[in-house]
Amino acid sequence: MTTSVTARLHPGALPRGLTLAETPGCGAMVKFEGLVRPMEGGRAITGLAYEAYEPMAVKVLEQLGRVAIEKHAGVMQVEVHHSVGFVPNHGCSFTLLVAAAHRKEALAAADFFIDEMKREVPIWKEPVYADIQQ
């Protein structure tokens, strides 16, 4: 089975219409979008500022995609997009797309990927508080 992994960083908020091209044999496509919420620790924010060790972040995202495919038989494609820079409230800063033969492995691979990403990928976020002059 042919598999593929794609990882990209983007300046600012991600477009909301990202999707995968048709994949032969795919019976399930999972799309997760991480959205910036307007509160952080009880304080209003205007958005989140993301910083990345960019070349390593892309490498680690690609590695995690390959591991997600290895650990979840039937997963064919993993595509991940992450923002760098400022993303305003309600904007999308992270999109994960997983294509698999069946639902269970698509959902499991997506969950696995997000858990690992939050531990391993060198990306940091800082809230931009609404009550602080920038």
Next chain:
Amino acid sequence: MAITVLLFGPLAAAVGARSISVEGGTCGEVRAELAKNPALAPALKSARFAVNQAFVADSHPVAAGDEVAVISPVSGGCL
């Protein structure tokens, strides 16, 4: 050997710089040198080293030309 260590996120904010030069032959020695900086010491405890864009243990040697970075706990995504 003089090593330029890349800093990001909270560590970069702590010293107000994106890199810092220290002496060291292993990542552990570099960590010990960085820990002498009071601005860095607290965040260093939970930081990991990356050499040439891959996480390594403190025992990992550093060679001339290596790209060394200190990675504090990450926070990608939104949650």
